[in-house]
Amino acid sequence: MATCILGLLEHPEVLKKAQMQIDRVVKPGHLPDLDDQPSLPYITAIVKEALRWREVTPIGGLHTLSTDDEYKGYRLPAGAIVIANVWAMLHDENVYADPFEFNPDRFINPETGKIDYSRARDPELICFGFGRRICPGRFMAFESLWLLIASLIATFDIEKAKEKVTLPSGEEVERTVELTHEYESALVS
């Protein structure tokens, strides 16, 4: 959620586009629900991009090999610890153009406006781990995030917090609070 708010804070045009899609699809006075998901691909793209851009588990889970293995000519003995570099996979510029940009449009086909993973791989295939020990909570996690983010976008504007400051000259000015790791944002209903 925090990642998503940060991305929307830095990209007001993404927030506007998402709000316009919600306004077109969801009846006035209602919040988006999971039945609306197929008609709200831009919200889905925002959630996917949040999961990719600042992934929750950059090095996934640690696993131990139960038998000897080989990968690209490297011998991997039983007992070795294997760590999947999820961060590198989700920031590979061969798969995600401009990987450090928060850009949900990478998952949208410009012609159809629908979700399209042919230009950028679905981050869900990576960020929840792999194989037998893949995250069993991934469906619940994705749907909950989707509902939260869709509801947030439907009901609030997200802007940088503003503060009033008195300069040494006595003049009062309004400035935006800068983004740091302790960033602040303002939700405006």
Ligand code: HEM
């Ligand atoms: C955005 C949210 C989440 C992310 C990014 C995430 C990611 C992950 C990752 C990367 C693993 C390790 C997979 C591996 O070892 O290869 C994992 C394991 C696990 N996750 Fe999640 N998870 C999320 C939410 C949840 C939720 C909501 C639940 C439960 C309701 C959950 C339950 C579990 C459990 C039980 C494991 C251990 C599975 C095992 O070792 O067999 N996760 N998760």
